Every structure is written in structure tokens, then in C-alpha cells.
Amino acid sequence: MFIDPSAVETARFIAGQLAHGALVTLQITFFAQIVVVVMSFVIALMRLSPWRAVRWVATVYVEILRGISALVLLFYLFFILPLFGISLSPMTTGVLGLGLTFSAYGSEIVRSALSNVSQGQRDALRALDFDSVTAFRRIVLPQALPFMLPPMGNQLVELLKTTSLVSLITLTDLTFAGGQLITTLGQQTLIWSIVLVCYFVMAWPLSWLVKRYELRVTAWRQGNTV
Amino acid sequence: MNFDYAFAWSIVPELFQGLLVTVQVVVLGFLLAVVMGLVLAIAQLSAMTVIRRASSGYLSFFRNTPLMVQLYVLFFALPLAGITLPALSTGVIGLGLYYGAYIAEAFRGAIEGVPKGQWEAARALDFDSSTTWQRIVLPQALKPMLPVLGNYLIGMFKETPLLAVITIPELFQAAKQIAGMTYRYNEPYTVMALMFLAISVPTSLLFKYIERRSHV
Numbered sequence: 001m002f003i004d005p006s007a008v009e010t011a012r013f014i015a016g017q018l019a020h021g022a023l024v025t026l027q028i029t030f031f032a033q034i035v036v037v038v039m040s041f042v043i044a045l046m047r048l049s050p051w052r053a054v055r056w057v058a059t060v061y062v063e064i065l066r067g068i069s070a071l072v073l074l075f076y077l078f079f080i081l082p083l084f085g086i087s088l089s090p091m092t093t094g095v096l097g098l099g100l101t102f103s104a105y106g107s108e109i110v111r112s113a114l115s116n117v118s119q120g121q122r123d124a125l126r127a128l129d130f131d132s133v134t135a136f137r138r139i140v141l142p143q144a145l146p147f148m149l150p151p152m153g154n155q156l157v158e159l160l161k162t163t164s165l166v167s168l169i170t171l172t173d174l175t176f177a178g179g180q181l182i183t184t185l186g187q188q189t190l191i192w193s194i195v196l197v198c199y200f201v202m203a204w205p206l207s208w209l210v211k212r213y214e215l216r217v218t219a220w221r222q223g224n225t226v
Numbered sequence: 227m228n229f230d231y232a233f234a235w236s237i238v239p240e241l242f243q244g245l246l247v248t249v250q251v252v253v254l255g256f257l258l259a260v261v262m263g264l265v266l267a268i269a270q271l272s273a274m275t276v277i278r279r280a281s282s283g284y285l286s287f288f289r290n291t292p293l294m295v296q297l298y299v300l301f302f303a304l305p306l307a308g309i310t311l312p313a314l315s316t317g318v319i320g321l322g323l324y325y326g327a328y329i330a331e332a333f334r335g336a337i338e339g340v341p342k343g344q345w346e347a348a349r350a351l352d353f354d355s356s357t358t359w360q361r362i363v364l365p366q367a368l369k370p371m372l373p374v375l376g377n378y379l380i381g382m383f384k385e386t387p388l389l390a391v392i393t394i395p396e397l398f399q400a401a402k403q404i405a406g407m408t409y410r411y412n413e414p415y416t417v418m419a420l421m422f423l424a425i426s427v428p429t430s431l432l433f434k435y436i437e438r439r440s441h442v
Contacts, residue, residue, distance in 0.1 A: 067426040068419050069384035071398065076419060079411040157290065164292035168391070175295060188302035196291045196299055203290035 014181055014194070021177025022198055028094050028163045028173060033156055035099025040106030047111050058107070065104035071165050073097045078169045094166035102159050106152065113147035114140060146217045153210035157203050164199070174198055234413040237404050241414070244400030245421055248386045251314060251396060255321030256379050262326025267333035268359070281330070288327035294388050296320055301392040317389040325382055332374045336367040369440065376433030380426050397421060 046058035065073070074097040081088060088096065117140050125135040167176035178195035182188050269281035288296070297320045304311060311319075340363050348358040387398035401414040408414075 063427060063430075064423065066430070067384075067423040069387050069422060071387040072415070072419050072422060075398075075402075076415055079405070080415055083412055161290070161292040164294045165388075167294075175292070178295070178298075189299065189306055192295055192298040192302060196295050199291045199295060200287060204286060207286065207290055 010185070014185070014191070017177045017181055018174060018194065018198055021172060021174035022202065024172055024176075025160070025163050025174040026202070028091070028098070028166060028171070029156070029160045031095040032098040032102065032159055032163070035095060036102045036106045036155070036159065037152075039099065039103030040110045043103060043107035044110035044114060047107065048114060062104045062107060065101055068101075070098060070101040070162055071168065073101055074165060074169055090166070090169050090171045093169060094163070094171050098159060098162060098166070102155060102162075106155060109148055109151045109155065110144075113144040116147050117143045146220070150210055150214040150217065153206065153213065157206050157210070160203050160206070161199060229412055229416070230410070233408075233410060234417055237414055238417060240404060241397060241400050241417055241421060244395060244397035245425075247314070247394065248383070248389075248396040249425075251317050251321065251389060251394065252379070252383050252386060254318040255325065256382055258318060258322025259325035259329050259378070259382070260375070262322055263329025263333050266326060266330035267337060270330065270334050271337065285327045285330060288324055293320065293324045293385060294391060296324060297388060297392050313389075313392050313394045316392060317394045320389075320392075321382055321385070325378055329375065329378055332371060332378070333367070336371045336374075337363060339370065340366045372440065373433050373437040376429070376436070380429050380433070383426060383429075384422065 043058045043061055046054050047062075049055055049058075068076075074093060077088065077093045077097050078090070081093075121139060121143065125139055130139070163173055164175040167173050167179060170176075172180075174195060178191050181191050185191065266281045266284060269277050270285075272278055272281075297317070300316050300320050300323075301313070304316060344362055344366065345358070348362045353362065386396055389396050390399035390402065393399075397418055401418040404414040405411045
């Protein structure tokens with residue numbers, strides 16, 4: 001087959017643009033995931049707190065963030081906050097918006113994993129007079145982690161996919177790069193299909209890892225209980 | 227920045243029109259997703275390797291790519307294939323195909339949750355396979371699935387703002403249009419967020435209630 005040098009040039013141009021976009025996508029995913037992990041733990045611990053007011057604040061946080069869609073929250077942060085004199089860069093808006101939305105779901109994962117640690121273990125902690133920080137770090141968390149990681153991993157895949165929303169608030173992520181390529185080259189179906197494949201290439205290995213880990217944990221758990 | 231209540235009130239009818247479109251797309255998309263999910267789940271349990279592989283491929287592709295980009299592809303690719311549909315139908319198809327992949331997994335879990343003895347009993351009584359599915363397996367699998375389906379329904383409702391990117395005049399698009407025309411962002415987006423909450427919070431409470439009742 002005859003290869004047209006201009007076609008090679010175009011292909012290289014497309015690859016370069018998309019690679020740059022993919023990098024931004026990974027960056028946003030990474031920073032948003034940090035927000036997710038931190039806030040998930042904070043909110044989960046608040047929901048397990050003995051004080052009713054703290055529990056109530058955390059519940060409202062979760063219900064509101066789960067009730068509004070990520071895109072609505074992003075637009076709210078992007079367009080409304082500046083009216084109150086708070087201007088965030090698109091990157092911060094994207095990271096915060098996605099991080100907060102996903103933390104509402106993440107906190108439920110953390111909470112249910114933490115409450116999965118058996119009552120006997122908790123009683124033992126009290127009997128052995130562990131202080132609460134040591135107890136959490138050495139006993140509760142290591143036992144809760146295997147329950148937490150698979151759903152957290154699945155959520156990370158969702159987060160990676162959902163970062164495509166930030167293209168609508170002017171961030172130059174993978175989806176945005178696709179849109180830009182289409183304004184210069186046309187070829188909507190081709191380019192959107194390539195973008196789709198790019199996302200798949202990034203997300204699929206993650207999903208695969210999660211699945212493998214889940215199988216191992218299940219095997220371990222069954223070995224433990226049977 | 228002040229919040230103009232009179233203006234906010236005046237745009238409610240227009241946003242409500244958008245909300246109606248949103249609800250319409252969600253309901254139709256959900257029905258399609260349930261059908262797709264059921265078909266894919268049964269395909270996953272098929273005895274034929276080709277069918278199992280094909281459905282696994284479908285599941286992993288649709289679950290590992292963003293809905294927004296899928297919508298773009300559908301929107302531009304369908305006309306190329308000679309299929310011209312109104313944007314609304316494209317949106318319904320997009321939501322249905324995407325959520326079908328998630329609902330399939332839930333269906334499969336629920337079907338596998340039906341005790342093996344039930345299958346064996348059906349075989350012992352010489353039921354043919356469609357009777358086994360319709361009368362024995364599905365009725366038992368569906369009940370515990372209701373809350374899960376409810377969560378997907380709410381999830382879907384919250385994904386609908388994405389449909390604005392393929393020009394469907396749903397709630398988000400309506401709010402964006404008002405904001406673009408009046409240069410007032412506060413009121414349209416706030417009213418939109420409240421409308422989302424007004425639907426999704428009660429629905430989520432309703433499904434929690436159903437879940438609790440079905441446990442008792």
C-alpha cells in the first residue's frame with residue numbers, strides 16, 4: 001500500500017494532540033483521586049462519629065453531592081463562584097468538582113468497609129486499651145482495606161471516564177483535544193472513535209487489575225471464613 | 227452577587243420544559259438499558275463461547291469509555307451509516323447502550339444468586355429453557371434487583387446533562403441557553419440544581435424505603 005507523506009504528517013499531528021490531552025486527563029484523574037480519598041475518609045469518619053451534629057453534616061454533604069450531577073456541580077463552581085468573588089482556575093474547578101462528587105460515593109464505600117470490621121475486634125481493642133489512632137491504623141484499617149479497594153478501584157475507572165466532562169469547562173483534556181482536532185480536520189466519526197479507544201486503553205488495564213485483586217480477596221476471604 | 231428571585235421564578239416554566247425532556251429520555255433510556263442488560267446477562271451465561279466472548283467485549287468496551295464520547299460517536303456515526311434519527315432518539319440509544327452494560331452485570335449477579343437447586347428442579351421437571359427462565363429464574367432474580375435498578379435509574383437521571391452536547395433540549399441545555407441569552411448564570415444554574423435535587427433525593431429515599439421493606 002502506498003503511504004502518503006501528508007497522511008503520516010496528519011497522523012502524527014493527531015497522535016501528538018491526543019497524547020497531550022491524555023496527559024491532562026491523567027493529571028486531573030490523579031489530583032481528583034487524592035481529593036476523593038481524603039474526603040471519603042473524612043466524611044466516612046464523620047458519619048461514624050458519636051456526635052449527632054457531625055453525623056448530620058456528613059449526611060447532608062453526601063445526599064446533596066449525590067443528588068446533583070457532576071456536570072452541574074462543575075458548572076456551578078465554574079460560573080457561579082466567580083460571581084461571589086471566588087475565581088478558581090479551570091484545573092482547580094475540575095479537580096474539586098469531580099473530587100467532591102466522587103467523594104460522596106467514596107465515603108459510602110469507606111464507611112461500609114469500616115463497619116465491616118467485626119464487633120469482636122472492636123471489643124478486643126477496648127480490652128487491650130489501644131488508643132483510637134493506633135487502633136484505627138493497626139487493626140481497623142488493615143482489615144477494612146481489602147473490602148474497600150475493589151469498589152474504590154472501580155470508582156477510579158469511573159472517575160477517569162468522568163473527567164471527559166472537564167472539556168466543557170475549557171480544560172484541554174483528551175475529549176477537548178478530540179473536539180479541537182475535529183474543528184481543524186473534520187472527520188468527526190473517525191476522531192471520536194480514536195478518542196474512545198484512547199479512553200479504553202487507559203481505563204481497561206485498571207479495570208483488569210481491580211478484577212484480579214477482587215478475585216484474590218474473595219479467595220482469601222473464603223479461605224478465612226470456611 | 228444578588229439572586230433575583232423574580233427572574234428565577236420567571237425562568238421556571240422554560241426550565242420545566244427541559245426537565246420534561248430529561249424525564250422522557252431517562253424513562254425511555256432506562257427501558258432500553260434494562261432490555262439490553264437482560265440480553266447481555268443471558269448472553270454471558272450462554273453455552274456458546276462466541277456469544278459469551280461477544281457480550282464480554284461489549285461490556286468491557288462500554289464500561290471503560292466515557293458516555294460523552296460514546297454519544298459523540300453515535301451522533302456522528304449513525305448518519306454515516308445511513309440512519310438519521312432525531313437527537314432525542316440518539317440520546318435514548320446512547321443511554322440505553324451504556325447503562326445496559328452496567329445493568330447486565332447486576333442482572334448476572336442476581337441470576338447467579340438463584341440457587342442451583344432451582345435450575346436442577348426445573349430440569350428434573352422437564353421444563354424447556356424459556357419456561358425455566360420466565361417462570362423460575364427471572365422472577366426470583368428480579369426481586370433483589372429492584373433497589374439496584376433504582377440506583378441506576380437515579381444515576382442515569384444525573385448523567386442526562388451530557389445529552390446537551392448532542393443538542394438535546396433537556397434541562398441543562400435549557401439552563402445554559404437562558405444563561406447565554408441573559409448573561410445571568412446564578413439563577414438558571416441554581417434553579418436547575420434545585421430541580422435535580424427535587425427529583426433525585428426523593429427518588430433515592432423511595433428506593434431506600436423499598437429496599438428496607440423488602441428485607442423485612
